[in-house]
Amino acid sequence: MTTTRECPALMISALASGQGKTTVTAALAAWHRRQGKRVTVFKTGPDYLDPLLLARASGGSAEPLDLWMMGEEACRRALYEAAAESDLILIEGAMGLFDGDPSSADLAEHFSLPVVTVIHARGMAQTVAAVALGLTHYRPSLNTLGIVANALGSERHRQLIEAALAPETPLLASLLRKDDMALPSRHLGLVMPDEQHDVDERIALAADQLEGSTLSTLLPNVSFPAPAYDTTPATTLEGCRIAVARDAAFSFIYSANLRLLEALGADIAFFSPLTDSTLPEGYTAVWLPGGYPELHADTLACNTAMHQALRNAHDRGCPILAECGGMLYLMASLVTLEGDTFPMANVLPGQGRMQGHSGCQGMQSVELPEGTLRGHSHHHSRAFETLPPLTHCQRARHSAPGEAVYRQGNTTASYLHLYFPSNPSACAALFTAPRQTASSVRP
Known part of the structure; x- marks a missing residue:
């Protein structure tokens, strides 16, 4: 080299x-x-x-x-x-x-x-x-x-x-x-x-x-x-097909995250919660990234077929990762700045409410059972009536607690936008969680 x-x-x-x-x-x-x-x-x-x-x-x-x-x-x-x-x-x-x-x-x-x-x-x-x-x-x-x-x-x-x-x-x-x-x-x-x-x-x-x-x-x-060492990850997602939401409502995706998933051996299948009625064929995990669900709340609310598809995936124990706007979409409802309430997928309990000022911001890390991952938070909403948090993130330069992280079954949700390459093995584990059904605890 x-x-x-x-x-x-x-x-x-x-x-x-x-x-x-x-x-x-x-x-x-x-x-x-x-x-x-x-x-x-x-x-x-x-x-x-x-x-x-x-x-x-x-x-x-x-x-x-x-x-x-x-x-x-x-x-x-x-x-x-x-x-x-x-x-x-x-x-x-x-x-x-x-x-x-x-x-x-x-x-x-x-x-x-x-x-x-x-x-x-x-x-x-x-x-x-x-x-x-x-x-x-x-x-x-x-x-x-x-x-x-x-x-x-x-x-x-x-x-x-x-x-x-x-x-x-x-x-x-x-x-x-x-x-x-x-x-x-x-x-x-x-x-x-x-x-x-x-x-x-x-x-x-x-x-x-x-x-x-x-x-x-x-x-x-x-x-x-030149870099000091090779950071190419071991292949640990071979045989996994990850359904990734990507459309006008869900677009906050680091290219590095997609590259890592592919480098780990995963097959990426994009879908649109706005227009698709089913998840991609053969999927083994789901990633709902952040975006602007509040700008498309009416359309998201009307697509009840996708709501059911996500609930079915959750009930089967399919690993689901939901970040920020993706988390709001998985909750029972979303309230816009205008005060209108729209039903969402109802996979997790809770209500997201848009607000005119920023919420928890900045760089944060999170210690999960799968390992420690880094990322950031940036949103103009708050979540209410949620599950008890699994844990809280840690701010990079402040002692106050960071974002709450929720987990039910194999679904993990938070306001945190994760940077997957910060811990490839922990990232892989999020998408290959042990299969456990969640229907007994889903609202």
Whole structure:
């Protein structure tokens, strides 16, 4: 194995959330794709929505890259493998540059990634220079290349900022504020690309503004060392056929999770709780990932045939994993923000209720009988009248209890979105639980 691989790479971070990191990253990916380059994009931290747009811009996939959730060795392997097949690697940070533990800055320093900082400049001009200087000198060990000024009002606005910047914080690119370039969002994050009729045009408009900028040609090489050991899992799901819900209501799926299941030997069969009346033929386990069931509650409620199919699977002792929106779907009912109540699959007791503010958030791990798995939580709902929890998750950086985990028969449900590669053997065990019927305890 080659000990190192070199590839141009950039970490795109920001002063804070909402500065335009995703817009800038998508614009960079689209611009260099236009030039015939193969662009690989990563997203720091847990996120399902931003990567969909970044993948759309780059023409490839957009994977998570997180030291805590994935571990150092998995991050090293992801970057090393990307360097072999890419002309450019882009990593979009999370929140502000130094926010979190580990932060985007920690990731950048760990892998010697040059950092570009996005600053939303609406309402300020020369002050951008002071902010940029502070970010640069806060941790001098970082390789900070300069800034991207976002949401500028005019060419004069750009000139004022550029003239005030110190030599060590050059203006690498700038984007004018344009309504037809803005990326629409809602609770939980950006609106998914497939729901936007003009998403490609919006990305293209942002990419157009990079023409002639330093970032249209500046591609600093980074050396990526080979991983220390082979992480290929043993085949432990041979003969398993896992039915995976995937449609507009259930789409929060890490590609790495699917790849792991296949690497373990499983056959993946997708189905739609919105439109299908039965589960895939020959299934041995079911995975209901998160998504937006609240946006499709009426359709989900009307598909009673799928409700029955899931109850039958549960009663037979088929292993079922339900995450966040998937858990809400398995409960007796779901109440929308408008106050409307819709019946759900009624596999587990409980009622999900949407709320206008966030619930339990952030990175968490969970100790299950199968082993310890890592993941994250992010939701705008609460669950009531549930089963007594099997256990609670542990927050990564806080002592307060995390999400509750429920288990009935071979059905495991929680708000936690699991990252399967954090423990392949525990993941495999979730989908091959000892067969036990659950009809005696199901509501």
